[in-house]
Every structure is written in structure tokens, then in C-alpha cells.
Amino acid sequence: MEIDPLFTWRRYLEAAPWPPDYNFQMLEVNNAVWVFHAAGNWRSSDGFHWTKSWLPNAVGDLRFLDYVVFKDQLFGLGHAEGDILSYNFLTIVSVSSNLDTWTIISDTNIPRIVYYHPFVFNNKLWIIGGDDGRGTNADIWVSDDGISWIKVDTVLPFGKRSGSQFVHPLCTLW
Numbered sequence: 001m002e003i004d005p006l007f008t009w010r011r012y013l014e015a016a017p018w019p020p021d022y023n024f025q026m027l028e029v030n031n032a033v034w035v036f037h038a039a040g041n042w043r044s045s046d047g048f049h050w051t052k053s054w055l056p057n058a059v060g061d062l063r064f065l066d067y068v069v070f071k072d073q074l075f076g077l078g079h080a081e082g083d084i085l086s087y088n089f090l091t092i093v094s095v096s097s098n099l100d101t102w103t104i105i106s107d108t109n110i111p112r113i114v115y116y117h118p119f120v121f122n123n124k125l126w127i128i129g130g131d132d133g134r135g136t137n138a139d140i141w142v143s144d145d146g147i148s149w150i151k152v153d154t155v156l157p158f159g160k161r162s163g164s165q166f167v168h169p170l171c172t173l174w
Helices: none
Strands: 025-029 032-037 040-044 067-070 073-083 086-096 103-105 119-121 124-128 140-143 150-153
Touching: 025 067, 067 119, 073 124
Parallel strands: none
Antiparallel strands: 025 032, 032 040, 067 073, 073 086, 086 103, 119 124, 124 140, 140 150
């Protein structure tokens, strides 16, 4: 059986410019790949040449929270430091439209949860599940702007979730 070359993996770099770790995030922002890492943030327009960014880490411990691109801006939802038994969560939202600086918004009602992966659906930001420090939950939150949040439901049809990723069913590979 012949393997389609579109699905063949090849190593192009022996090592990345950031140190090995398992708690970091990669995403596409403005036609570049970004790596948000505890040791700093890097970007590349081709996957070969990487530049360390001046943009600092806004969410704190990357084990807890992620970044999301929403309405042509990069959002850091909340800020957490510590461990799951004892962490400090700040209800701030960090927004960058230029990828050089953050605007910090402190007047938010973002839920005090960690271990979730925000996503965009129908031009809204969504948070599903997560952990509030007392345990995993089945809450669904939605926001039109990333600042004001509404709890939609407290019962997911598939139960409590933490650390889950959600993908729109209409997404395709090409």
C-alpha cells in the first residue's frame, strides 16, 4: 500500500530553540506559528527559523491555562500560579492585538477554573469543564468579548471534564 506523502512526517529540525518541556502551547496567530513556553515565547513564519518574542507570558503557569485567538486578537484568559492543591488565580484577561504588548483587563468575571482549553465557536469564546480547586466540573461558559462571561449550563451531556480539547465537527484537514 502506498502512503500519501501529505501524511508523511519528516524531521526538519534536530532541536527547537526552546528547552524540552511538556507544558507549552503552540498555535497559529497571524500566519505564524507561536510557541508559548515557560522559558519564553517564540514565533516562526516557516517552521524553520524561530525568533524569541518580547511578548511575555501573561497566563502564568502554562499547566493551568491556555491562550486563544479571538476576533483577530490573542487572549490570555486568567492568570494562575502554584499547583492544583494550592494555586492563586487572578481574574484578569490579557489581550494583545500587536503581539508585542498586552493590555491587562482586571474588571472581568472570568470563571475561577483551570485545566480547560478555550475555543471559538459561532464567533463566541467558550470554556467547557475544568477544575475549580474543589474538583472537576461540567460547566459551560460563553463570552462575546472574553471579558464578560455567562454560565450556560452546569451539566455536560458527557459528564465532568478537565483538560479536554474540543474541535468543531465541521473542521477538516483540507
